[in-house]
Amino acid sequence: MGxxxxxxxxxxxxxxxxxxGWVAGVLAAAAAGLSHGAAHGAGLPPxxxxxxxxxxxxxxxxxxxxxxxxxxxxxxxxxxxxxSGAGFASLELLSPSAFAVSNVVVSGPGxxxxxxxxxxxGMSEWNATYESEPAVEEALRAGSWITRFQVIFPGADxxxxxxxxxxASNTPPVPQVANLAAAQAIPAGGAFxxxxxxxxxxxxxxxxxxxxxxxxxxxxxxxxxxxxxxTPIVPGxxxxxxxxxxxxxxxxxxxxxTFGGSVLAAQDESSLLVERGFQTRTxxxxxxxxxxxxxxxxxxxxxxVVDGSLVLTLxxxxxxxxxxxxxxxxxxxxxxxTVVVPxxxxxxxxxxxxxxxxxxxxxxxxxxxxxxxGGEAAQLVLAATGAGELALTLTGTPxxxxxxxxxxxxxxxxxxxxxxxxxxxSNVVVAVSVVAGRPLEVFxxxxxxxxxxxxxxTGEQPTLVLARDxxxxxxxxxxxxxxxxxxxxxxxxxxxxxxxxxxxTLTTDAxxxxxVLLPAAGELREGFFRTIGR
Numbered sequence: 001m002g003x004x005x006x007x008x009x010x011x012x013x014x015x016x017x018x019x020x021g022w023v024a025g026v027l028a029a030a031a032a033g034l035s036h037g038a039a040h041g042a043g044l045p046p047x048x049x050x051x052x053x054x055x056x057x058x059x060x061x062x063x064x065x066x067x068x069x070x071x072x073x074x075x076x077x078x079x080x081x082x083x084s085g086a087g088f089a090s091l092e093l094l095s096p097s098a099f100a101v102s103n104v105v106v107s108g109p110g111x112x113x114x115x116x117x118x119x120x121x122g123m124s125e126w127n128a129t130y131e132s133e134p135a136v137e138e139a140l141r142a143g144s145w146i147t148r149f150q151v152i153f154p155g156a157d158x159x160x161x162x163x164x165x166x167x168a169s170n171t172p173p174v175p176q177v178a179n180l181a182a183a184q185a186i187p188a189g190g191a192f193x194x195x196x197x198x199x200x201x202x203x204x205x206x207x208x209x210x211x212x213x214x215x216x217x218x219x220x221x222x223x224x225x226x227x228x229x230x231t232p233i234v235p236g237x238x239x240x241x242x243x244x245x246x247x248x249x250x251x252x253x254x255x256x257x258t259f260g261g262s263v264l265a266a267q268d269e270s271s272l273l274v275e276r277g278f279q280t281r282t283x284x285x286x287x288x289x290x291x292x293x294x295x296x297x298x299x300x301x302x303x304x305v306v307d308g309s310l311v312l313t314l315x316x317x318x319x320x321x322x323x324x325x326x327x328x329x330x331x332x333x334x335x336x337x338t339v340v341v342p343x344x345x346x347x348x349x350x351x352x353x354x355x356x357x358x359x360x361x362x363x364x365x366x367x368x369x370x371x372x373x374g375g376e377a378a379q380l381v382l383a384a385t386g387a388g389e390l391a392l393t394l395t396g397t398p399x400x401x402x403x404x405x406x407x408x409x410x411x412x413x414x415x416x417x418x419x420x421x422x423x424x425x426s427n428v429v430v431a432v433s434v435v436a437g438r439p440l441e442v443f444x445x446x447x448x449x450x451x452x453x454x455x456x457x458t459g460e461q462p463t464l465v466l467a468r469d470x471x472x473x474x475x476x477x478x479x480x481x482x483x484x485x486x487x488x489x490x491x492x493x494x495x496x497x498x499x500x501x502x503x504x505t506l507t508t509d510a511x512x513x514x515x516v517l518l519p520a521a522g523e524l525r526e527g528f529f530r531t532i533g534r
């Protein structure tokens with residue numbers, strides 16, 4: 001109570017010294033161009049930031065406190081914490097129309113202190129990512145908080161404004177999509193009801209939100225219990241309908257389902273701010289539509305390091321746009337870049353090397369454009385669904401039957417199962433079991449025309465396959481190289497940093513194919529190889 005009285009006195013002094021009638025006319029324009037709905041959430045996953053409704057009094061600003069955890073769901077199994085950056089937090093203050101603030105500092109329990117960065121239009125913000133949800137909960141705790149900021153009026157001394165607030169404890173359950181398996185084949189052009197496991201005990205001040213983004217990160221559809229989505233969600237509902245015609249055919253989208261537990265809901269008349277806070281949990285997932293609008297599958301090859309960057313060749317349908325993604329574990333996929341294949345059918349893609357030096361898996365997803373051609377090899381995309389099982393999405397020719405094969409050495413291939421792509425669709429999702437104890441297992445889809453053809457020639461970088469030789473050692477086989485050419489061989493580790501010459505060389509025949517036996521030395525047990533034209 002005493003703190004509130006001090007705050008009231010402080011702001012009375014501001015108004016008496018600053019001539020509020022004059023200041024309002026000067027500073028109102030500074031905040032007018034930044035709406036409450038558009039101002040928030042720049043550093044948060046899609047749909048996490050709350051939306052302020054018409055309940056905000058005229059001329060008031062807003063203060064938003066958010067902390068949360070990010071989860072990943074594959075299939076209809078329970079979500080798991082994201083592989084990295086699973087904790088996030090955001091603090092934002094939008095100035096009232098009567099004055100603008102600067103030098104905002106928010107302080108909380110345990111010595112927490114965050115200086116907010118000033119942005120145009122009267123906005124100040126602070127965003128941070130934490131390794132885990134427990135880490136962000138330890139950093140931003142429930143309890144007593146205070147926000148301090150400076151108000152400067154022309155021709156007057158600076159004043160310090162502040163407002164205390166209390167963060168409660170209200171952790172929601174981890175959101176889980178209840179029909180994610182069905183969402184891997186959403187009918188092209190049709191409506192789809194996205195369902196989730198009920199949030200028992202949610203209140204009127206809590207919020208639920210869903211957002212779908214395309215390969216370029218643009219939000220294509222959203223829904224929320226507040227004004228944060230284009231489609232309203234009824235409080236307490238366990239589903240929402242994605243409208244017909246909203247999603248493109250043959251396209252993959254990233255979804256975010258958010259539960260936000262209210263931890264702060266106040267209106268401070270002294271500082272002219274409406275205050276809201278949420279403890280959120282967000283589950284990231286993938287949905288796919290049927291049809292062939294996405295374009296033909298792409299192949300990636302010719303991997304090399306140039307000037308500290310990873311360079312590879314993407315071969316696909318001319319005119320088709322592809323999203324290149326990377327993953328350390330086949331579970332969490334990160335968008336790297338979007339490219340359009342020119343008339344020649346291939347394009348070079350340049351990516352930064354992994355910051356942690358670890359290996360990455362890469363895939364290319366067709367987004368649209370170009371003309372699909374019949375009889376193409378199928379594209380396979382893997383995602384972990386649980387212990388000993390993978391969800392395999394096969395994209396191919398509608399109505400065609402493919403045989404899925406697996407191998408642990410790229411030489412001996414075993415049949416896993418046959419899959420037929422439904423008529424009128426371009427993809428189908430099947431479950432495959434992983435053989436326990438195998439350090440490596442790869443999959444391919446074979447059509448009636450035989451195994452997928454090798455990538456086209458890439459000049460000095462033919463396609464390489466390394467396998468154990470029956471007589472001992474390792475057999476390095478090259479395809480798609482220049483005819484009758486001798487190549488030097490180099491090796492590197494998972495960092496792609498330093499390449500070392502190997503004593504052996506590889507010579508191709510008239511078809512650009514050749515192989516060489518490498519000794520089973522200790523240094524060849526793991527690593528990556530490339531050829532250098534001579």
